[in-house]
Amino acid sequence: MLFDRVSVPVAVCDVYGAVQVANPAMAAECGTTPGRLRGRDVLELFRPQEATQVERIAEALRLRHRSRYQVSVRWQAPGGAQRYGELTADPVSDTVEDTPALLVMLRVLAEREAHGQRPLRVAPIEARILALLASGTTTAQAARETDLTVDGVNYHLRRLSSRWNAANRTELVARAYALGVLAPGVWPPTPTSWDGPE
Template sequence: MDVDPEELFGNADVPAWRNRALLVFDRVPIPAAVCRTDGIVLLANPAMAAEWQTTPGRLRGRQVLELFHPRSVEQVQRIVEAVRHGHRSRYPVLVHWSGPDGRERHGELTADTVSDTPEAPLWLLVLLRVLGTRDTPEEPTRPRSEKVTAMERAILALAAGGATTAQIARAVDLTVDGVSYHITRLSRRWGVANRTALVARAYVLGVLDPGVWPPTAEPARTEGHRPDAGQP
């Protein structure tokens, strides 16, 4: 239920009411801060300061989005636009940050627009919900090795070693047109424009071993394959 503090306590009691509110704010276990609409921290509680192993006073004047990095810039832009137009609502933002201990954390910032009166300027009441902690930096995910046939792998290995189409054809017992067919089909599958890019893509996808030179071709499989065919 919405209660006007002046109606509840009388004008003389409004400062006392605010002092009580600040006392509650400090004791709330959830990390919280009051910010200007541009994100500058005006007030932070001890739980919020603990995320940075500092005191609330040292967070005052900091930009909240410099402390917590949003996952979606577009989401922040929508919030800024809504606040600029005076919309009063609750806005969640997924964020991540690195604490002073070096561990990466992620969570959700919820910004509620608040003010003393409906006509007064808006502030942002920011609450942080910590969702998880990662002890070590996340390693980039390596793409899984692309599934290719033994013939495709042999052609790629020979191409990576600098063999011409005719040399590849002799090595794998195909016609020149058959080799060109395989190269064209792989190029379309991987979305590359030329043979150089095709070879590079094969290394990125783990089809060819970057630690082996010259590239080694696996023995070609003959099951279900006609050496003189341009089609599989």
């Protein structure tokens, strides 16, 4: 009963990712009821942003590691919008010898418009700062590269962190990739090739 009252989307999956039980909040993210999620593959419902994340987790589970695992995912909300978030999987079992089940929690980070599926809009200077941050530059270096002051760079980073509810710069960069602001698979990091107002 308590499981059903939790407002966070939660499911229990077997070690292969098949949903055994899900709460109403998780089912609502998929536009269905908890019973209809039973047996569905959680990674088909919530598609991973990077396949390598899933491969590392699968290997760790085969080796019976009991760490918390996070996967950046995307899925289509019932209204048609593309949503982005993180799945956190915790292996749980009664004893160390038992094959663990996975307690999976979903954290919704953002969504794109259903029509057009364009990346989240940020100012060009913010996209440039995020790209510099992703490449490992310091705040002072980013300020020099963008002709801003250090305070100016920090202003944009605070603004983005507040808008995206990012706890730190690492999370800010991860969300920039997950939201399509930075182009995946490109080095040095580059903003996606769209432009528009904030």
